[in-house]
Amino acid sequence: MSQELKNGLWAKITRNMSLANISIIATILVAVLATLDRGGYMLVNTLVEGGMIALMSMGLALTLGVLNIPMFAHGEFFMIGTLVGYYVFTPLSSYMTSHPESYLVFWGPIITILAAAVAGAIAGVIVELFIFRQLRKRSRENWVMNSFLLTVGLSVVLINGHQLFFGADFKGIVGYYHGSPLTILGVYISRDRCFASIVAVLVVALFWYFITHTRIGRAIRSVSQDETGALMVGIPINAILMLTMALSCALAAVAGAGLLFMYPSYPTVGLMPLYMAWFVVILAGLGNVMGAVMCSFMVALLRVLTITYIGSGWDLVFPSILIILILIFKPSGIFGTEVRGVLDK
Amino acid sequence: MNNTTRANNPFDKFLDLTCLTPFGLLTILILAVLPFVPPFNHEYLIRWLISAALMACLAIAFDFTAGLINIVNFGYCAIMGLGAYTSAIMVSRLGCNIWLSMLIGGLLAAMAGVVIGVITLRLRGIFAACLAWFFGLALMGTTIKLVWLTRGPMGLEAKRLMDTQSNVPYYYVILLMMVAIYAICRWVTRTKMGVAFKAIGQNMEAARTSGINPVLYRLANFVLSCTIAGVVGGFYAHYYGILTPDMMKTAKTVEVLAVAYIGGRGSLWGGAAIAFPLTFAMELLRSSLSNLPGINLVIYGILLVTVMIYYPGGFAEFFDSHIRKTKGKVMGYILNGASGGNNTI
Numbered sequence: 001m002s003q004e005l006k007n008g009l010w011a012k013i014t015r016n017m018s019l020a021n022i023s024i025i026a027t028i029l030v031a032v033l034a035t036l037d038r039g040g041y042m043l044v045n046t047l048v049e050g051g052m053i054a055l056m057s058m059g060l061a062l063t064l065g066v067l068n069i070p071m072f073a074h075g076e077f078f079m080i081g082t083l084v085g086y087y088v089f090t091p092l093s094s095y096m097t098s099h100p101e102s103y104l105v106f107w108g109p110i111i112t113i114l115a116a117a118v119a120g121a122i123a124g125v126i127v128e129l130f131i132f133r134q135l136r137k138r139s140r141e142n143w144v145m146n147s148f149l150l151t152v153g154l155s156v157v158l159i160n161g162h163q164l165f166f167g168a169d170f171k172g173i174v175g176y177y178h179g180s181p182l183t184i185l186g187v188y189i190s191r192d193r194c195f196a197s198i199v200a201v202l203v204v205a206l207f208w209y210f211i212t213h214t215r216i217g218r219a220i221r222s223v224s225q226d227e228t229g230a231l232m233v234g235i236p237i238n239a240i241l242m243l244t245m246a247l248s249c250a251l252a253a254v255a256g257a258g259l260l261f262m263y264p265s266y267p268t269v270g271l272m273p274l275y276m277a278w279f280v281v282i283l284a285g286l287g288n289v290m291g292a293v294m295c296s297f298m299v300a301l302l303r304v305l306t307i308t309y310i311g312s313g314w315d316l317v318f319p320s321i322l323i324i325l326i327l328i329f330k331p332s333g334i335f336g337t338e339v340r341g342v343l344d345k
Numbered sequence: 346m347n348n349t350t351r352a353n354n355p356f357d358k359f360l361d362l363t364c365l366t367p368f369g370l371l372t373i374l375i376l377a378v379l380p381f382v383p384p385f386n387h388e389y390l391i392r393w394l395i396s397a398a399l400m401a402c403l404a405i406a407f408d409f410t411a412g413l414i415n416i417v418n419f420g421y422c423a424i425m426g427l428g429a430y431t432s433a434i435m436v437s438r439l440g441c442n443i444w445l446s447m448l449i450g451g452l453l454a455a456m457a458g459v460v461i462g463v464i465t466l467r468l469r470g471i472f473a474a475c476l477a478w479f480f481g482l483a484l485m486g487t488t489i490k491l492v493w494l495t496r497g498p499m500g501l502e503a504k505r506l507m508d509t510q511s512n513v514p515y516y517y518v519i520l521l522m523m524v525a526i527y528a529i530c531r532w533v534t535r536t537k538m539g540v541a542f543k544a545i546g547q548n549m550e551a552a553r554t555s556g557i558n559p560v561l562y563r564l565a566n567f568v569l570s571c572t573i574a575g576v577v578g579g580f581y582a583h584y585y586g587i588l589t590p591d592m593m594k595t596a597k598t599v600e601v602l603a604v605a606y607i608g609g610r611g612s613l614w615g616g617a618a619i620a621f622p623l624t625f626a627m628e629l630l631r632s633s634l635s636n637l638p639g640i641n642l643v644i645y646g647i648l649l650v651t652v653m654i655y656y657p658g659g660f661a662e663f664f665d666s667h668i669r670k671t672k673g674k675v676m677g678y679i680l681n682g683a684s685g686g687n688n689t690i
Contacts, residue, residue, distance in 0.1 A: 131654070153653065286471075
């Protein structure tokens with residue numbers, strides 16, 4: 001009897017053991033072990049960084065899945081987010097120091113994040129209108145590669161445009177919220193980190209709801225699965241494409257503004273988040289939005305582990321090697337890609 | 346190409362051998378006497394000429410992969426940096442002959458090319474580009490961290506190739522290298538292999554169905570292109586005399602890519618032809634508008650985006666369709682050569 005039960009259980013386990021589940025369980029195990037070894041900071045860092053990488057990589061996965069654009073300039077929208085965050089929050093914070101009782105002390109950072117999101121969305125619309133729509137009108141042959149190269153050019157323009165108009169110096173803030181750090185289970189967490197992770201969790205949850213439970217979200221997913229079919233059932237493709245672009249850029253900008261206290265704004269601030277977002281998107285499978293959220297935490301954990309145990313600076317090498325291995329052995333990623341179009345074009 | 350008529354007189358035979366048209370030969374001769382013509386005989390202008398020729402070499406070899414088999418080698422400058430570092434270390438640590446060590450650098454770069462070729466074999470388009478990119482990132486990260494060997498960000502000093510203070514001998518070396526690289530690439534393109542490259546680049550499935558083994562050809566392409574990058578990297582090391590990991594950055598690859606694509610993909614000579622005016626324009630902009638840092642790269646990026654959208658053929662297509670189609674017999678000979686000048690300059 002017990003033997004039978006054991007067999008049944010084992011069969012159940014093996015049936016559910018996809019690569020995705022294995023990797024999620026392994027990630028959680030490693031995170032717990034590392035936390036026991038080096039204390040709770042590991043977990044906190046992983047969560048803060050993973051949340052922000054999740055925002056970046058969701059946008060990247062979305063542009064890849066819906067517009068079929070491998071976005072190389074995604075880090076530059078992060079940069080736009082940090083820039084807007086800096087220029088909005090600096091006057092707010094000087095007002096706050098003179099009026100410490102004002103309601104802005106609480107709402108200021110939130111206004112900053114919203115402003116960054118709006119600016120990112122506007123930037124996305126501009127880019128879609130003036131660059132990608134122009135290319136789409138002219139030629140759709142070899143689209144993935146051509147649009148990739150376009151985003152490369154866009155990235156050069158934006159990085160150097162920042163340097164031209166705003167200078168190459170660091171533009172940072174001291175922090176969003178002042179006051180003593182919070183203590184959770186003996187670990188001190190600064191208020192800014194808490195704020196950043198709350199923002200990340202909220203935005204990811206909102207976005208998930210939007211993409212799975214609303215009409216427009218369903219339209220976006222249908223375009224990513226089959227553009228011609230979506231056109232046939234009357235979905236306005238151009239509007240959806242523009243909305244997707246605006247959304248994904250807004251997500252990157254939110255990540256930038258949320259992390260402004262860690263990454264001050266300078267021209268190439270977006271490079272590291274860009275690399276990380278690409279790692280995640282390839283790890284999860286191109287265009288898989290929800291897989292990207294999971295993989296963000298894996299990549300963040302890998303990064304934190306590398307920095308803690310091997311030393312900073314190697315955090316580019318080990319994720320790269322991991323991605324190379326993934327690409328060799330399983331090009332469709334851990335969670336599998338839902339978007340066949342990217343592979344064929 | 347295949348339908349070339351055999352040239353009879355020795356001059357035409359020589360041109361056929363070097364894959365040049367009379368116009369191309371004239372251009373190279375003009376470039377060769379340029380260091381003695383008044384506005385160009387200043388040392389700093391010769392330095393610009395050298396960097397333009399360096400860019401031209403890289404653009405030719407980059408286009409050999411990107412234009413023919415349609416895979417963008419996004420880690421190209423990292424490969425070049427591998428060759429440069431190898432060469433510099435061979436000279437300083439082992440006391441090797443400089444010319445020999447440049448070749449050894451090329452050999453090591455060729456091995457990296459084999460690695461990239463093997464790991465990208467199953468992938469196409471954007472995946473292969475990403476993989477080459479991450480390979481380059483891993484290479485750069487390793488270079489930064491192996492301080493005992495490469496001195497990391499402090500920069501590695503390399504012995505100069507020649508004992509002179511003048512830049513002119515260097516200019517002739519790199520010009521000769523440029524012509525040789527062009528001739529080699531063009532020779533390969535004229536054989537059966539070149540046709541196979543084009544077939545693979547246009548449609549891999551169709552090429553495979555017609556009995557072309559993509560493994561062999563893709564590997565061969567990567568090896569040749571990366572070897573050239575390594576040797577040119579050796580020249581870079583022994584000309585500038587100082588190496589930093591900055592030379593392996595993605596931004597440098599983007600510069601090469603922009604030159605190759607503005608020049609015209611798949612033409613090989615387009616990038617080399619456009620490298621000289623483009624480098625001069627960029628340097629002029631930078632030195633005359635030094636109060637606006639970054640403006641030259643902004644224009645560079647805008648140029649790349651514009652060309653990609655509105656004129657994907659680049660300069661080579663413009664030249665082929667507007668200038669080369671001349672009515673006059675003499676001009677026709679000068680521009681096209683005896684063999685009909687298919688794709689050559």
